[in-house]
Amino acid sequence: MSIILASKSPRRYELLKMIGIEDFKVIADNTDEIIIPGLSPGEQVCGLSLKKAQNVASRCDKDDIIIAADTIVYHNNIPYGKPDSPQDAKKMLRELSGNVHSVYTGVTLLRSNDHISAAEKTDVWFRELSDEEIDKYVRIGEPMDKAGSYAAQSGAAVFIKRIEGDFFNVVGLPLYRLSLMLKEFGVDL
Numbered sequence: 001m002s003i004i005l006a007s008k009s010p011r012r013y014e015l016l017k018m019i020g021i022e023d024f025k026v027i028a029d030n031t032d033e034i035i036i037p038g039l040s041p042g043e044q045v046c047g048l049s050l051k052k053a054q055n056v057a058s059r060c061d062k063d064d065i066i067i068a069a070d071t072i073v074y075h076n077n078i079p080y081g082k083p084d085s086p087q088d089a090k091k092m093l094r095e096l097s098g099n100v101h102s103v104y105t106g107v108t109l110l111r112s113n114d115h116i117s118a119a120e121k122t123d124v125w126f127r128e129l130s131d132e133e134i135d136k137y138v139r140i141g142e143p144m145d146k147a148g149s150y151a152a153q154s155g156a157a158v159f160i161k162r163i164e165g166d167f168f169n170v171v172g173l174p175l176y177r178l179s180l181m182l183k184e185f186g187v188d189l
Contacts (some may be wrong), residue, residue: 001061001064002023002060002064003021003023003024003064003065003187004024004025004027004028004056004066004120005025005067006028006029006056006067006068007028007052007067007173008028008051009028009186011153011172011173012172015172016173017113019178020165021187021189025065028056029052029055029068029090031051031055031068033048035072039082041072041074041104042106042121042185043120044075044079044104044106045071046117047106048072048106049069049070049106049108050068050106050110050115050117052068052069052070052161053066053068053108053110054166063111065111066108066109066110066180067108067109068079068107068110069105069106069107069108069172071106072103072104073092073101073104073146073147074097074098074101075099075101080092080095080101080148081147082146082147082149083143083144083149086139088121088149089149090105090134092151093150094124094129094134094149096148097127097134098126098127098128099130100125101123101124101126101134102121102122102123102124103121103122103123103148103165103169104121104122105169105175106119106158111124111185117169118177119160120165120169120171120174120177122163122165122166122167123163123164124152125160125161125163125172126160126161127159137150137155142153142155142156145182147172152167152170152171153171
């Protein structure tokens with residue numbers, strides 16, 4: 001039995017290491033993340049994480065435990081995934097500026113035909129951002145592979161006035177929830 005992280009995210013990789021999971025493999029799923037109209041944010045991210053886990057499972061042993069996650073930022077009921085371009089990143093950051101938004105991460109653990117999925121929600125308050133700050137932040141390239149166009153654990157940390165919920169959820173993997181799910185699968189940290 002191996003633990004498989006179904007993600008190419010270096011942040012998720014580091015978070016698993018941080019909680020003491022040293023021996024795991026990374027097998028990324030590269031399928032498109034398609035938003036399905038009519039689903040709640042929690043249903044959306046759980047569905048996407050389950051799809052990732054199922055796609056990776058086809059390349060694993062049946063006893064492997066697959067960990068998959070998907071994170072989406074929601075502001076005014078509009079989903080913000082990863083930006084398509086620097087202009088898209090700037091648009092997202094301008095819309096988040098001075099407002100509260102919610103970060104949802106869906107996590108799925110899958111082994112053989114057994115799986116559990118759960119969603120975590122964290123609310124994030126941004127201070128007002130100037131156009132110069134947004135331009136400078138987008139120029140460094142950090143927003144381009146992140147839901148909502150920012151990294152709370154890095155350069156955008158100075159944009160955040162307040163967080164209510166699991167900080168690690170905003171980074172991309174709700175560690176408390178994940179630890180409970182791993183226990184259900186017999187993995188003690």
